[in-house]
Amino acid sequence: MSKPVATLTFLGAARTVTGSKFLLDLNERRLMVDAGMFQGAREWRRRNWDDFPVDPATITDLLITHAHMDHSGYIPALVKHGFHGRIHCTPQTRELTAIVLRDSANLQVNEARDAARGGYSKHNPPLPLYDEADVERSLPLFHDVAFDRDLDLGGGVHARFTRAGHILGSASIRVWLADDPQISVLFSGDLGRDQHPVLRRREEPEGATSVLIESTYGNREHPTGDEEDHEALAGLIRRTIARGGSVLIPAFAVDRTEILIKVLGEMQHAGRIPPVPIFINSPMGSAALDVYQGTGAHAELRADIDISALLNLPTLRDVRTKEESVALNRPAQPCIIISASGMATGGRVVHHLRHMLPDPRNAVVFTGYQALGTRGRSLVEGAKQIKMYGRYVPVKAEVLLDTAFSVHADAPELLEWLAALSPAPQVVYCVHGEPKSAEHLADTISEELGLMAVVPRYGEVVRL
Secondary structure, eight states, rough: OOOOOOOEEEEEHHHHHHHHEEEEEEEEEEEEEEOOOOOSHHHHHGGSOOSSSSSSSGGOOESSSSOOOHHTTHHHHHTTTTTEEEEEHHHHHHHHHHHHHHHHHHHHHHHHHHHHHTTOOOSSSSSOSSOOOOOHGGGGGOOOOOOOEEEEEETTEEEEEEESSTTOOOEEEEEEEETTEEEEEEOOOOOOOOSSSOOOOOOOOOSSEEEEETTTTTTTTOOGGGGGGGGHHHHHHHHHHTTTTOEEEEEOOTHHHHHOOOOOOOOHHTTSSOOEEEOOOOOOHHHHHHHHGGGGGGGBTTTOOOHHHHHEEEEEEESSSSSHHHHSOOOSSEEEEEEEESTSSSSHHHHHHHHTOOTOOEEEEOOSOTTTHHHHHHHHTTTEEEEEEEEEEEOEEEEEEOGOOOOOOOOOHHHHHHTTTTOOOSSSEEEESSSHHHHHHHHHHIIOOOOOOOOOOOEEEEEO
């Protein structure tokens, strides 16, 4: 009797940088690695609402590389439509994902309500993709997985999580069949840089026959020298404070907030920027800070990092209430505001943008990758007006993109990770990147490493 065909289906992060979802059919078992939400361009966001290509109830196990929305944000929608299997991830990913999903549900419910009241939605009535109840039904399905331990998923299918060094708890995941050495797949997840500001360096997993590698920065190298010292940011802060304005930093609540506090604190200590108040206006960011201070996080942190000491910065202020947040739209004195989301797609930061963008005294600083179709991408590309809550807002504030904050591996670091895999892969799939970035990385892999590398299409199915 012939063995069942083993297949891999690309249900997201294929020629786009969001929505990571990879379906594995192995030995009559159906697994999925990552369940990310599509963000950015409308054509991709609409896919969040499509009928899922397979019945979610037929998926036995879901493996999550890390907590960011584009890798975990679709989980409650899967559960809403019938998924009831096990969700495997590291303990820190579980903690952070719970924070991310609860915030996402709350944000969606509020946005749907505001759109209904304001009459600026094309849908009648506007609805959230999922709500808080869907999130709470999802959380009991999570199961903790330790790094570097074999996980038996049944049916001869095994998995192993290796530290990826991107954010706390992030992992690369290797899946294989015990009785067929030719059937093995390695998912890079998002890979951290060689030198992460807070976390220890990523570790090298065992190689696999097929490898999926992220390509967010597949055609770029991170800055070095003065740019890595964030002098452009320091200069902008000095200029803005001197003219009586405030600096708004849209930031990813998980990981980026910790790094920003570290850098801004060092700048203030060195006298590079004035000691103005620094407000953390993100409930999700504040909750994530608590996870980074937890005992379970210590093994992943760099030896020279004391998270508690970072948070004792004298000028740091934690904004918890809605009233405090509203007051920051017109701050009483020049200040720095760190608020989610990092691409300005939703959350408290959008309210701040609406009030701060029209004032030329102010400045807005983006510190990470800005996907196509997001407000952040429009602003860094020089938009003169931005639409928010059904109205256009003029952009008079100074805008800066500081790419030195990125904790994604760049092109040379991706190649280094791939070249170190043993055994070497038979085929490499470049995922989680915009087309030009993914295609450039695939070409470079072929030319420099001599490996077959392709950029898969959305919905494409390949045999393993």
